[in-house]
Amino acid sequence: MVLFRSLIYWLGFVLITPVYAILSLMALPFPRVPRYRFVTGWCKIMVFLLRVVCGLHYKVIGRENILKQPAMLMSKHQSAWETMALTQFFPPLVYVLKRELFKIPFFGWGLRVVSPIAIDRSNRAEAQRLLMEQGHERLRDGFWIGIFPEGTRVAPGKRAQYKQGGARLAISLGVPIVPVALNSGEYWPKNSLKKYPGTITVSIGPAIQTAGRSADEITREVENWIETELARIGGTGPCYPRA
Structure with missing residues (x-):
């Protein structure tokens, strides 16, 4: 049943995405x-299809920690789910992502329209310049900046090295960081067709100030909060590894 419902979701994805991508291109002349x-x-x-077709719901803890002014969001990354769902309860948000994603047919077209900060990881000097330049532009336009500090999706029960690039960017832009822990990978595993029913928990932490602090200190505080909170809210989904 899980596989059948997941295939229905993917059918909806395949039918809706090309149409929406073409319509999105028509929005390019607008701000x-x-x-x-x-x-x-x-x-x-x-997200609606995931709920009604796959039975995959979510709950959010700590909405009061979302600042009124644009800031940086640093989130755990376990699944493709959060790239869609975080836009539902945060203010306008642009992600820092790989430029290669623009090459994905239809999906990449729509992605380009929302003005993410797209960088070429093979050219670190150019990537850093674009981060600063486009970061300032997006903040002026009223956007939050979203970063996954581990740099990739990480399976439930595991962790990767938290990179300092996001903290350095936040320091340079003069904005605080709002940390986010979530357990989406326990219901939508990486590289899996299946989406399991249940309720994903998203926890939003208090803002972490960056002024006058080192990138290393900030990154460690972000990591400690996210991983500690994840240990509290995680371990409930069907795809969490059990001994």
Whole structure:
């Protein structure tokens, strides 16, 4: 039954995404925030399908920690779910991502329209320049900046090295960091067709100030909060590794 419902979801994804991508290109003449609100309607549809077709719900703890002014979001990354769902309860949000994602047919088109900060990881000097330049632009436009500090999806029960690039960017931009822990990979595993029913927990932590602090100190505080909170909220889903 899980596989059958998951295949229905993917059918909806395949049918809806090309149409939405083409419509998104028509939004290019408009300012960034209206474009964002239109394109992330696709995220809302996908999260809705996950709920009604796959029985995959979510709950959010700590909404009061979302700042009124643009800031940086640093989140655990276990699944593709959070790339869509975080746009549903955070203010306008752009991710720092690999430029290669623009090459994905249809999905990449819509992605380009929401003005993410896309970098070429093979050219570190150019990537750093773009991070600073586009980071300032997005903040001026009222966007939050979203970063997955481990740099990739990490399976439940595991952790990767937290990179300092996000903290350095936050220091340079003069913005605080709001940490986010979540257990999405316990219901939607990496590289899996299956989406399991249940309730993903998202926990939003208090803002971490960056002024006058080192990137190493900030990164360690972000990591400690996320991993400690994940130990509290995680371990409940069907895909969590058990001994």
